[in-house]
Amino acid sequence: MGLSIGVVGATGAVGRKMVEILKERNIPVDSLRAFASERSAGEKFDFNGKEITVELLTEEVMKEKFDYLLFSAGGGVSEKFAPIAAEAGNIVVDNSSQWRMTEGIPLVVPEVNAHALEGYKGIIANPNCSTIQMMVALAPLHKRYGINKIVVSTYQAVSGSGHKAIVELEGQMKDESYPNKVYPRRIAANCIPHIDVFNDNGFTKEELKMVYETHKILEDSNIEVNATTVRIPVFYGHSESIYLEFKEEPDVKEVKEILANAPGVVVVDNPEQNEYPTPLEVANTDDTYVGRIRKDLFNAKALSLWVVADNLRKGAATNAVQIVEAMENMNK
Ligand code: A2P
The missing domain is CATH 3.30.360.10 (Dihydrodipicolinate Reductase; domain 2)
Structure with missing residues (x-):
């Protein structure tokens, strides 16, 4: 079975790259959902032949079940919504600086310290580009x-x-x-x-x-x-x-x-x-x-x-997707 993945900030410079890289690296995505603010909710894009409609980010939707949520919508959005998603049992890979220095939250460059992901669930921070x-x-x-x-x-x-x-x-x-x-x-x-x-x-x-x-x-x-x-x-x-x-x-x-x-x-x-x-x-x-x-x-x-x-790639979106790959390899 494939993965259910949500991208928060999917209409931004990094969010768009995240979607592109999920496709490019053949991540087995069963369900892709895209979230942004009311400014771009309703926009549509293609993902592997499926039409994806950008949804409004809400607290309720973050409580639904995802395998991974990739966040790149700024520190304020991560501060508010990432803990809600993690509390609901979701794994969040957060590209903002909000959680990077918080003790207990892994800050990961997969080539360097993938070991920090072992046995972990919750918010994972993507380092600064x-x-x-x-x-x-x-x-x-x-x-x-x-x-x-x-x-x-x-x-x-x-x-x-x-x-x-x-x-x-x-x-x-x-x-x-x-x-x-x-x-x-x-x-x-x-x-x-x-x-x-x-x-x-x-x-x-x-x-x-x-x-x-x-x-x-x-x-x-x-x-x-x-x-x-x-x-x-x-x-x-x-x-x-x-x-x-x-x-x-x-x-x-x-x-x-x-x-x-x-x-x-x-x-x-x-x-x-x-x-x-x-x-x-x-x-x-x-x-x-x-x-x-x-x-x-x-x-x-x-x-x-x-x-x-x-x-935007190794400095942000690629690193985030590689974190997903590293987690998946550990779960095999
Ligand atoms: P939107 O398109 O609705 O503004 P960038 O870094 O390129 O400026 O992109 C920022 C991304 O974060 C965009 O997808 C933007 O969506 C999203 N974003 C910014 N603020 C919010 C918010 N309050 N709630 C949800 N998404 C947000």
Whole structure:
């Protein structure tokens, strides 16, 4: 028998990808239901030849029986509706930041810590998009050399702010007078060192997510993480410049081998051929791409690398669907 799956926020940038990826990965879905607000309830779309009508999200409907509910409708919706669904015995995979740091709630990148799902039922948190791709690339290196410190700067696509941000960048690329609605500055032909709200310590919430989610996923809160998160005028695909200090001296050739053999990682690193990952090429794929791997000039135990992944796919929808796959494999 197939699965009954509900997607909450099914009309959004990530929700649409979730539906697409369920199809693409041949998840055996018997019944798919789609939920959103009154703005788009009643809209219709095709899923494997069946017409699906978007339903209004209500408390009552979350109490019905689903095998999995995939949430991507913002923190407020997850705060209110995910506990109702979980209380009713449903497994929720939540893409918002609402439950990520709550003790007892697994925060999972399947390539890294699928073990956190064993025997679990309830709300499961999907990590932040920038954290996911960083974990896929760094977990195998942490295992081999032990990471002491991570300094990361991100170059994040507008699709991470939802569908309206895609519309804003498109609008501003065509029209200089298009207003700033989603972002505090013009995003076209610019970059903005500000993602999510500022904290009293000078870091943004997005930057702090990268710190504390890393600690939770790698189960090591001794790793020093310093993040600067930046929005750039790219539609799809987040890039990250990462500097790492290890306990043991890494060997570049071995690092490339470890990464080439790591699940979900593709190494593209031939600078002499101008080969390195870029978001335009990586968009619409599910892997995490690593290039520009090089030893630091001053610290023998440090190296730098460049990591790119599709933020809507591996950074959100694909990771959520992989959590479903991991749970199903454990139940077999
Ligand atoms: P709607 O289409 O009805 O606005 P994005 O991240 O691309 O902006 O998408 C957000 C998703 O979350 C959309 O599917 C949106 O539905 C949904 N959503 C936002 N607020 C609510 C709400 N209060 N109840 C249900 N769905 C919501």
